[in-house]
Amino acid sequence: MSLDIKRSSINKTKKKTGFIVKMQLNNNNNRGGNNKTNLFFIFFRNYYRWVIWLFLSLYFFTSYFAGDQSSPSTTTTTTTSLLSNHQTSSSLPSRALIESSAILKPGGPFSGMKIYVYDLPARFNVDWVTASDRCASHLFAAEVAIHRALLSDSSVRTSDPEEADFFFVPVYVSCNFSTANGFPSLSHARSLISSAVDFLSDRYPFWNRTRGSDHVFVASHDFGACFHAMEDMAIEEGIPEFMKNSIILQTFGVNYKHPCQEAEHVVIPPYIPPESVQRAIDRAPANGRRDIWAFFRGKMEVNPKNISGRFYSKGVRTAILKKYGGRRRFYLNRHRFAGYRSEIVRSVFCLCPLGWAPWSPRLVESAVLGCVSVVIADGIKLPFSETVRWSEISLTVAEKDVKNLRKILERVAATNLSVIQRNLREPAFKRALLYNVPMMEGDATWHILEALRRKLDRSYRRSSVLSQ
Structure with missing residues (x-):
């Protein structure tokens, strides 16, 4: 029915239009020279609606494209404004959503991560350094260097524990790590850290609310958080129960299951004073010549000492000494020498047995x-292995293959030695393995913070925001 009505309407319109045009034409014949004007008038009179509609369409069409081009900048400005104000404007109804977006989209090298450094009584840290200069400079001194670097970094450190993602517990357990005869002893470590945790639990709410899962410790000695220098004893005692939920920064790491890494952990480099490295570089031969082919200086037993069934270095160092001691191309020395880094800077290959x-x-x-590290320690996990490409700057030799060490090194020297040496000259590799105070971009502490950034799911503060 509606179709018939529409057709009828159309027909009537056509008839009416035809009549008007006809009448106007007749009048035009009578008027002579006004034909063009009258034709325009007739056209506009009958089709003015279409003309207006055409102009309106063109207007909206061009306005749409003009607005589309400017919309990204408008959106960016609005989002930036909201993100910059979300901490001070608690009345925003979408505050939780805005903060979640900031977490998912990093706003800086560490995603805005904040660390609160506990101000513990001096008996847990400062007193140890005061008692011994060696405390801040020996190979276990990463615990001191990291603490100092965090205190000096205002971009990550926060003075407000309520806004912290992680809590750093500065307890120095390695300063007094050896007895009078030089034998490693960490018997005081567990009680010292336990006392620090009791102190935090009594005075702050932050440890208790997460059972320490967002708290960070340093264990920069032999078997890390097991706090023992002998592996079998370390395994037997394991990680203290109160630390098993926390994050451990430790020099110990292996690529297989081991009780001493059964806690969230980051494998970090041992401490080497940056100034000692620079002194060795300054004393290097001016021509850059490396006249020592294979180098090792350190403890090597002619006959391994059997301490309750434990052989030092699993006998690997003894095997190296017996096989290559006195060989022309191997510079092996069992005696201490304070300036031994001046020998490393002259060496092509540096042996690194366990x-x-x-x-x-x-x-x-x-x-x-700049010496090629020859790592001889089965299953070792090297520091920052997620970011430092160790395979490009070092060699790995199985403990059982030390008898073939000379052939292995000769093969490397004849093939890709120049490539490895070129990689070693990249500043990024060196920077990643050294601790600086204050922290430098890309240095060891920087890589630790980057590793913590990947663990932000442990942040109580952020999980609370996401749960709102």
């Missing part, structure tokens, strides 16, 4: 002084 633990300070010393 000691009591798999890791060794030679890993860092060799790399930063």
Whole structure:
């Protein structure tokens, strides 16, 4: 029915239009020279609605495209304004959503991460450094260096614990790590850290609310958070129960299941004083010549000492000494020498066999002084292995293959030695393995913060925002 009505209407319109045009034409014939004017008038009179509609369409069409081009900047300005005000404007109804977006979209190198450094009584840290200068400079001194670097970094450190993602617990357990005869002893470590945790639990709410899962400790000695220098004893005692929920920054790391890494952890480099590295570089031969082919200086037993069934270095260092001691191309020395880094800077290959633990300070010393580290420690996990490409700056030799060490090194020297040496000259590698105070972009503390950034799911503050 509606179709018939529309058709009828259309027909009537056509008839009416035809009549008007006809009448106007007749009048035009009578008027002579006004034909063009009258035709325009007739056209406009009958089609003015279409003309207006055409102009309106063109207007809206061009306005749409003009607005579309400017919309990104408008959106960006609005979003930036909201994000910059979300901390001070608690009345915003979408505050939780805005903060969540800021978390998912990093706003800086560490996603706005904040660390609160506990101000513990001096008996937990400062007193140890005061009692011994060696405390801040030996291979276990990462615990001191990290603490100092965090205190000096205003971009990450916060003085307000309520806005902290992580809490750093500065307890120095390695300053007095050895007895009078030099034998490693960490018997005081557990009680010292336990006392610090009791102190925090009594005076702050932050440890208790997460059972320490957002708290960070440093364990920069042999078997890390197990706090023992002998592996079998370390395994037997394990990580203290009160630390198992926390994050441990430790020099110990292996690529297999081990009780001493059964806590959230980051494998960090041992401490090498940056100034000692620079002194060795300054004393290097002016022509850059490396006249020592394979180098090692350190403890090597002619006959391994059997301490309750434990052989030092699993006998690896003894095997190296017996096989290559006195060989022309191997510079092996069992005696201490304070300036041994001046020998590293002259060496092509630097042997890094395990000691009591798999890791060794030679890993860092060799790399930063341009010597190719020859890692001989089965299953070792190297520091910052997620970001430092160790395979490009070092060699790995299985403990059982030390008898073939000369052939292995000769093969490397004949193939890709120049590539490895070129990689070692990249400043980024050296920077990543050294601690600086204040912290430098890309240095060891910087990489620790980057590793913590990947663990922001442990942040109580952020999880609370997301749950709102």
